[in-house]
Amino acid sequence: SSASPRPTSALWGLPSSGGSGHWPSPSEQLIQLPPVSDSVKESARRLNERRMNKYSAAGKQTEPTFTIQVPQSPAAPRGEGVVLLFTDIQGSTVLWEKSEAIMAACLAMHNALLRSLLAQTGGYEVKTQGDSFMISYDDVHRAIAFAVEVQRQLLVQPWPAELLAFPEASPCTATAEDGSTTLLFTGLRVRVGIHTGDAHAETDPLTGRVDYFGTMVNKSARVEAQANGGEVLISEEVHQKYTPPPDVHVELKGEYTLKGITGTSNLFTVCATELLARVDHFRRLEAEKKRKPSGHGGGQEEDLSGFGKEGMDSAPTGLVSLVMIRIDGFSALSAGLPERVLRETLHLLSLDMQRKAVKHGGYKSKQEGDKFVYAFTQCLPALRFCLELQLSAMEPNWPQELLLHPLGQAHPMLSPPGFLFRGPRLAIAVHYCIVQSCEDTWSRRVKYMGPDVATTACMVLACKGGEIIISDDVYENINTQLTVLEDPVLRKYKALRLPDVNTQPLMMYIVYPKELAYRETVLHATVPVPPAALMSGAGPALSRPPTSAGISASIGRTGTL
Secondary structure (H helix, E strand, O other): OOOOOOOOOOHHOOOOOOOOOOOHHHHHHEEOOOOOOHHHHHHHHHHHHHHHHHHOOOOOOOEEEOOOOOOOOOOOOEEEEEEEEEEEOOHHHHHHHHHHHHHHHHHHHHHHHHHHHHHOOOOOOEEEOOEEEEEOOOOOHHHHHHHHHHHHOOOOOOOOOHHOOOOOOOOEEEEEEOOOOEEEEEOOOOEEEEEEEEEEEEEEOOOOEEEOOOOHHHHHHHHOOOOOOOOOOEEEHHHHHOOOOOOEEEEEEEEEOOOOOOOOOOEEEEEEEOOOHHHHHHHHHHHHHHHOOOOOOOOOOOOOOOOOOOOOOHHHHHHHEEEEEOOOOHHHHHHHHHHHHHHHHHHHHHHHHHHHHHOOOOOOEEOOOOEEEEEOOOOHHHHHHHHHHHHHOOOOOHHHHHOOOOHHHHOOEOOEEEEEOOOOOOEEEEEEEEOOEEEEEEEEEEEEEEEHHHHHHHHHHOOOOOOEEEHHHHHHHHOOOOHHHHEEEEOOOEEEOOOOOOOOOOOEEEEEEEHHOOHHHHHHHOOOHHHHHHHHHOOOOOOOOOOHHHHHHHHHHOOOO
């Protein structure tokens, strides 16, 4: 299909090499999805044709516009010589099943420790998934220094007695020939894998952070998967560049076949000299694995994504309805609430989203912190998903601490009876667009890239908590089907002008479930709405938006907030 008339700068998520700005090619070793069907290509061609006709029409843009500022990422390593480090807690699934409260407290200790050492060694936190970290460095020595110190510090953390009572985290010692004992493990056991090479880097337009893709990332994750809990493994490429200091021991562990990697790879164990007894322990574990039937051990088949087994085959490609979701004010919530409350909130929200995505045929592409990305093949089920989500997001049994926070407290209504707000306030954006796709090796999910993905990210940043913003491409696809959606409230909003990009502004529309129509008055009032007005259903500044029957006439007059 022809290129979309959206921004083409690498700032908007387009992969680039040497600053040239281009789509990823097979030579860059991205894992590409199968070709899209002819019908999808034809739909994409028509969408592009309509866009070009609209943007080239005579007359100047008269709609009110605003520019959204996208988050900026701190410097991250790029190009050749990037060092990637993956971590994972061994047996974490079992520990969570045994005690969520204890594991939540211990995970907070684990995260604080890793981030403290990360700052000391100059690493870049790419992302986290569950209890796993993905980190990048520009030097193998600093990456290994971080990994070795993590193993040292895990031994001296004040782990709660309840955690140490579990076999997966209980103290383990080794006895030497002279009768002396060495503490091998206690508390959480973290495995680490390190690899270096030429990684394909791009900035995520939704989070503003740099992420990495390609075979090099795949191999880094597979190196970590071969490690045992408490072990640091490095690839031969890392070993060739590394000169160990006197207090660090390195030795060849063996030759391995890594999933998805051609040929075999030599992997090396690295540990502090005072923990040299761990090497013998790992040798015994490897011998036991070799005696077990095929399929037991190595760790490669463990699903680290948290998304389940659904993979690339079910992902929409080509022309998709892209949905991005964020929690409004999440930074303030993070500063004012315990990590346990945030984790429970995100867990409840994720479960609700996934149930509705399955119901409406959506595909979960990613979850990073409070930000979620889903994809649908059609606009109508995507908008159904969003409308139902705004309603159901007020229903879960949210933690009491969240409901006492100003950004999570309940605002009841008398007419109609119910809540206007309760719990996290979701900002949701929907865009019907053409995307490029590849597999995120770590999460085993499909990631969407390209200028239209960046446009959707800008839309969700412009969106207020509690509302849904759709692009004009979505509106023109569903405007004749609003009655099927049970007459949601829809209002023309503003045109979004993307910064540093010479394109026509993107027209947006605000959508609310009809039960939450009064949110428009509260979120876009010219003067504050007093609490008493929330209870009565009355308020200043804005009238109630029209239903679908009056949409065309309303938008034709002014329809602008």
